[in-house]
Amino acid sequence: xxxxxxxxxxxxxxxxxxxxxxxxxxxxxxxxxxxxxxxxxxxxxxxxxxxxxxxxxxxxxxxxxxxxxxxxxxxxxxxxxxxxxxxxxxxxxxxxxxxxxxxxxxxxxxxxxxxxxxxxxxxxxxxxxxxxxxxxxxxxxxxxxxxxxxxxxxxxxxxxxxxxxxxxxxxxxxxxxxxxxxxxxxxxx
Numbered sequence: 239x240x241x242x243x244x245x246x247x248x249x250x251x252x253x254x255x256x257x258x259x260x261x262x263x264x265x266x267x268x269x270x271x272x273x274x275x276x277x278x279x280x281x282x283x284x285x286x287x288x289x290x291x292x293x294x295x296x297x298x299x300x301x302x303x304x305x306x307x308x309x310x311x312x313x314x315x316x317x318x319x320x321x322x323x324x325x326x327x328x329x330x331x332x333x334x335x336x337x338x339x340x341x342x343x344x345x346x347x348x349x350x351x352x353x354x355x356x357x358x359x360x361x362x363x364x365x366x367x368x369x370x371x372x373x374x375x376x377x378x379x380x381x382x383x384x385x386x387x388x389x390x391x392x393x394x395x396x397x398x399x400x401x402x403x404x405x406x407x408x409x410x411x412x413x414x415x416x417x418x419x420x421x422x423x424x425x426x427x
Contacts, residue, residue, distance in 0.1 A: 247409050275322030277330055280337055282321065288340075292333055298324045354411035361387045361406065362394070374412045383409070 262270075280287055282305045292347060301324055305317035360367040361383070368387065372380050386409065389402035 264394035268272070271322060271326070274325040274330060275318055277334060277337070278325050279318050281333070282318065292336070295324070295328060297376075298328065348410055350414040353414040354407050357410045357414070358390075358403070358407050361410075362390060378413055 261267075281292075281302050286303070286306070289299070294302070298321070300323045301317065305314065308314045308317045323422055357367070357371060363369065368380065368384055371383065372378050383406075386402055386406045390400075390406050393400055393402050
């Protein structure tokens with residue numbers, strides 16, 4: 239049997255030099271690919287609005303949308319593999335970091351929710367709160383918020399389902415996320 243010459247056999251080569259040149263093992267490469275595929279699956283499971291927050295290449299965004307719409311088991315598996323393959327072409331660390339923050343209950347989300355709840359209670363309990371809201375958030379549509387507040391008050395008094403109450407919260411949360419420093423309602427004078 240003939241012995242092949244390896245870099246270890248060559249004079250002047252050090253084992254440390256060889257280790258730094260060698261590429262990762264097949265097991266490590268497959269583990270990295272599966273990790274990227276799992277990251278892609280997490281993106282597929284996310285709300286489309288959240289996925290749009292990431293600056294993803296068009297091909298990857300299209301593949302995520304396609305995978306989201308695929309219902310058959312095998313088709314979904316293949317779509318997720320394709321998303322994982324496309325994930326190899328981008329820097330996945332910012333996405334990984336953002337998803338980890340989201341899994342821990344991102345503090346900015348908690349602050350936005352708390353601010354929106356404070357604004358909602360202030361709007362429903364105080365007539366002057368609408369003026370403070372428009373002063374704090376100049377982009378807020380005064381007429382739309384006034385109508386939502388009226389409808390939410392009516393819902394509350396009638397004891398009906400809180401549709402407008404929730405819609406008011408959603409719009410306030412969107413305002414708070416656009417400008418979190420001003421999300422705390424000023425105290426009534």
